Amino acid sequence: MSDNINEPWGNTVLVEFDEHRIAWVRFNRPDKRNAMNPTLNREMFATLDHLEDDDRCAVVVLTGSDDAFSAGMDLKEYFRETDGKPRSVQHRVRGEGTNWQYRKLLNYAKPTIAMVNGWCFGGAFVPLVSCDLAIASEDATFGLSEVNWGVTPGNLVTRALAETIPTRDAMFYIMTGQHFDGKRASEMRLVNEAVPADQLRARTIELALQLTSLSQWVVRGAKMGFRHSRLMSWEAAEDYLYAKHDQAILFDTDAREQGMTQFLDDKTYRPGLGTYATTAE
Numbered sequence: 001m002s003d004n005i006n007e008p009w010g011n012t013v014l015v016e017f018d019e020h021r022i023a024w025v026r027f028n029r030p031d032k033r034n035a036m037n038p039t040l041n042r043e044m045f046a047t048l049d050h051l052e053d054d055d056r057c058a059v060v061v062l063t064g065s066d067d068a069f070s071a072g073m074d075l076k077e078y079f080r081e082t083d084g085k086p087r088s089v090q091h092r093v094r095g096e097g098t099n100w101q102y103r104k105l106l107n108y109a110k111p112t113i114a115m116v117n118g119w120c121f122g123g124a125f126v127p128l129v130s131c132d133l134a135i136a137s138e139d140a141t142f143g144l145s146e147v148n149w150g151v152t153p154g155n156l157v158t159r160a161l162a163e164t165i166p167t168r169d170a171m172f173y174i175m176t177g178q179h180f181d182g183k184r185a186s187e188m189r190l191v192n193e194a195v196p197a198d199q200l201r202a203r204t205i206e207l208a209l210q211l212t213s214l215s216q217w218v219v220r221g222a223k224m225g226f227r228h229s230r231l232m233s234w235e236a237a238e239d240y241l242y243a244k245h246d247q248a249i250l251f252d253t254d255a256r257e258q259g260m261t262q263f264l265d266d267k268t269y270r271p272g273l274g275t276y277a278t279t280a281e
């Protein structure tokens, strides 16, 4: 555990803060290729929960220690050791995984970026897809290996794929278990982009800074608006999206006014030319 008893990480999850207010959150079981066991799932939930309310963190980057992002669910601790246990135990263990892997991340208060630095298998696809954005090393290896050892993709992996990549690609990789690299992940839009390994961290910082330069209430409203409105009727979406719009203005009165003034009065800001307004609080 961390030295500070209020900080729930330091064992299977590591957190580092940097001067950009990026919290680098690492799966930290390198000797098990960062496979997610029940302990990690609990620690990760508590960590993410804590960081939502920690001012040292404006954006979360989820990545892995050493050469793996995560080798998926821990086959021994998550599956074999819960086989034969009461259904209630299995239910709790599964819930501890899904609590953070999609439920927490999909609704996360701050921007999240998955930085895929290496092996990414099976269950790891769920937090990968649940992060708002994703960048991979070109040489990272992805795989839905489940069919190779006699099970269907577990957890919400299949649902996560349906959310991101085209049906033909999803069916191919789910049914064959064949591996693919970061470049292919980017082609299929499983990740936003793939970059050479030596540029992965720098590119992630660049993207994170773009997000932190903006009003956090606006970024939050914009991402939640997209996530939720796509499941609504147009009528419900209209009501909800205008409510998010008004909420962002209410919570950060300056951001819109500043952008308008920079564009309409000062003529210092041209979003169409790729410049960014500086509206962060």
Ligand code: COA
Residues within 6 Å of the ligand: 031, 032, 033, 035, 071, 072, 073, 074, 075, 076, 119, 121, 122, 123, 124, 145, 146, 154
């Ligand atoms: N669950 C449990 N343990 C895992 C694991 C997983 N998903 N992935 C790796 N490990 C463990 C190995 O059992 C091994 O443990 P040991 O040292 O006690 O024997 C250790 O991590 C190192 O793994 P190893 O296979 O020796 O490393 P590698 O670098 O040669 O290969 C992988 C890395 C990721 C290619 C390989 O470990 C692998 O295929 N893992 C399974 C991935 C998978 O199918 N995940 C889907 C689960 S939902």
